Structures are given as C-alpha cells and as structure tokens.
Amino acid sequence: MRECGTGPYRRPGPRRYHSLNPTFPYSHIPLPSAYLFDLDGTLYQNNAAIPGAVDLIRRLKAQGTPCRFLTNTTSKPRSSIVTRLRGYGFPVENHEVFTALLAGAELARSLECRTLMPLVRSEALEDLKGFELLGGTAVWSRSPVGDPSLGTGAGSGPIYNPDAVVVGDLAEDWSFDLLQQGFTALRAGARLIALSRDRYWMTGRGLTIDAGPFVAALEYAAEVTSMVAGKPSAAFFDGAVESLHLAAGIPRDEIVMVGDDLRGDIEGAQAAGYTGYLVRTGKYQEGQLADLGIAPGRILESVAELL
Numbered sequence: 001m002r003e004c005g006t007g008p009y010r011r012p013g014p015r016r017y018h019s020l021n022p023t024f025p026y027s028h029i030p031l032p033s034a035y036l037f038d039l040d041g042t043l044y045q046n047n048a049a050i051p052g053a054v055d056l057i058r059r060l061k062a063q064g065t066p067c068r069f070l071t072n073t074t075s076k077p078r079s080s081i082v083t084r085l086r087g088y089g090f091p092v093e094n095h096e097v098f099t100a101l102l103a104g105a106e107l108a109r110s111l112e113c114r115t116l117m118p119l120v121r122s123e124a125l126e127d128l129k130g131f132e133l134l135g136g137t138a139v140w141s142r143s144p145v146g147d148p149s150l151g152t153g154a155g156s157g158p159i160y161n162p163d164a165v166v167v168g169d170l171a172e173d174w175s176f177d178l179l180q181q182g183f184t185a186l187r188a189g190a191r192l193i194a195l196s197r198d199r200y201w202m203t204g205r206g207l208t209i210d211a212g213p214f215v216a217a218l219e220y221a222a223e224v225t226s227m228v229a230g231k232p233s234a235a236f237f238d239g240a241v242e243s244l245h246l247a248a249g250i251p252r253d254e255i256v257m258v259g260d261d262l263r264g265d266i267e268g269a270q271a272a273g274y275t276g277y278l279v280r281t282g283k284y285q286e287g288q289l290a291d292l293g294i295a296p297g298r299i300l301e302s303v304a305e306l307l
C-alpha cells in the first residue's frame with residue numbers, strides 16, 4: 001500500500017477503528033486520518049449550506065482533524081469561493097481550498113506553457129495570473145463592458161496560437177466562435193487542458209451541462225486528447241493531500257474524499273488510492289450505484305452524517 005509523506009500530524013500506534021460504537025455499521029472501517037471535501041453538492045447546494053455541514057466542519061477542525069476542500073468549480077476564482085464558504089459560516093482558509101482552475105494553472109506551468117487561450121469565465125481569470133492570455137474569454141475581460149458579444153466575430157476574428165487551450169464551465173456563455181477559436185488553436189498544435197470533464201452538475205434548474213461535453217466536442221473535432229486538471233485527476237487529490245504534511249506511514253486509504261459525484265469524487269479518489277464516501281445530496285441520482293459499479297466506502301444521506 002502506498003503511504004503519505006512526512007509532517008506534523010503524527011498518529012502513534014496501530015490503526016484505529018470505529019469500535020467504540022458497536023452499533024455503528026462501519027465499525028470495520030479504519031478511522032480516517034484526514035478528509036477531503038467536495039464543495040458543490042456536498043457542503044453547499046444552490047445558495048445555501050447543506051444542513052449540518054457547517055457544524056460538521058467546525059467539529060472536525062476543533063478536533064484537529066486535517067481537512068482540505070477540492071472543487072471542480074471553474075466559474076470563479078478561489079478568492080470568491082472562499083468568500084462564499086465563509087459567508088455560509090464555514091471556517092475555511094485560502095490555502096485549504098483547491099480548485100480545478102488553480103490545478104490547471106499548475107499543470108500548464110509544469111508543461112512549460114507560457115501563453116494560454118482561456119475558455120473560462122472572465123471573472124475567474126485572476127487565477128491564471130502569470131500567463132499571457134490570448135483570445136477566448138480573455139478578449140471579453142479586455143472589452144470596455146466585458147460583453148461577450150464584443151468578442152471576435154464567428155470566423156472573422158484574429159487567429160491565436162497559444163501553447164494551451166484551457167477549458168472550464170462557461171454555461172450559457174458558450175458560443176460557436178469560442179469553440180472555433182479553441183479548435184483552430186488545437187489544430188495548430190496547442191495542448192488541451194480540461195479543468196474538468198464533468199458531464200453535469202446540480203443547479204436550481206436541475207441537472208445542468210458542465211464543461212465535459214464541450215471538452216469532448218473539442219477533442220472530437222481537433223482529434224486530440226485532453227489532460228484533466230481537476231477531479232478525477234490523481235495529481236489533484238495528491239496535491240491537496242501533500243499540503244496536509246501528514247505523518248509518514250499513514251496509509252492512503254485512511255484519507256477520505258467525501259463527495260456527491262460517483263465518478264469524479266469517489267471513483268477518482270479510489271483510483272488514486274484514497275477512500276471515497278458518497279453523499280446522496282447534490283448530483284447524486286438513484287440507480288447510479290448499480291449502473292456504474294462503483295462501491296463507495298460509505299454512503300451518507302448527507303455530509304451531516306459523517307461523524
């Protein structure tokens with residue numbers, strides 16, 4: 001079994017189990033040493049915290065249990081996500097929140113990309129500081145009123161030649177022109193960085209198309225394969241875990257990812273060696289468990305049941 005790195009969280013002795021409570025149905029599962037939490041659909045949904053979620057995070061922090069927060073949300077910079085969490089009452093610091101957009105920037109740096117075509121919302125561009133941004137939604141942010149209609153006209157705008165095209169969730173702001181810009185850049189040799197390949201997420205209007213279908217469209221058209229920065233990329237989980245500086249020797253399966261996405265959160269965490277707990281809030285759909293053949297370590301009605 002792979003183990004974690006070194007750090008201040010030292011847990012002496014053998015594995016601890018939930019054995020103090022014999023009626024607890026998961027007595028055979030080792031007590032987690034750290035938690036990774038998904039945000040949308042797990043800690044909050046629409047415009048409110050999931051009932052009991054704030055109290056849970058406060059209790060974990062009071063116990064000194066290490067926590068990190070991992071989101072595939074790409075429509076906002078980390079600063080706004082932290083502000084939102086704090087607004088709901090979650091005691092969260094900037095360095096505890098890992099976003100797919102920041103992971104995408106890190107991936108681009110590791111690939112020595114200098115110029116990026118962002119296909120992410122203009123308000124999220126602050127997390128791509130340090131890169132030269134070419135075309136895509138960067139054009140909107142430089143327009144006088146930030147109006148998407150002032151972007152390059154379909155088929156008539158300049159040709160950009162970035163090192164990579166970075167794709168996030170643009171929702172109703174997607175246009176043929178943006179896809180065409182991305183396609184042209186990819187055909188010219190740019191890499192394709194998918195901040196996420198999530199198919200859909202839960203919004204006030206029900207299940208809603210996420211970034212994944214647009215990534216798939218660009219892959220299909222340009223005949224390229226994307227690199228995924230957010231969940232379920234193992235590097236994304238590993239980056240968050242490394243930041244915890246856990247003690248050497250803690251098995252990976254004592255680190256638990258809690259989320260509502262059976263593929264991105266649970267299957268992704270399990271593939272990276274961690275344990276995945278599914279919550280039945282957010283995008284969870286009855287029948288998925290049987291259809292996808294993924295077995296979470298625990299299944300919770302909501303995150304409030306965790307402890």
Ligand SMILES: [Mg+2]
Pocket residue numbers: 038039040041042259260261282
């Ligand atoms: Mg989620």
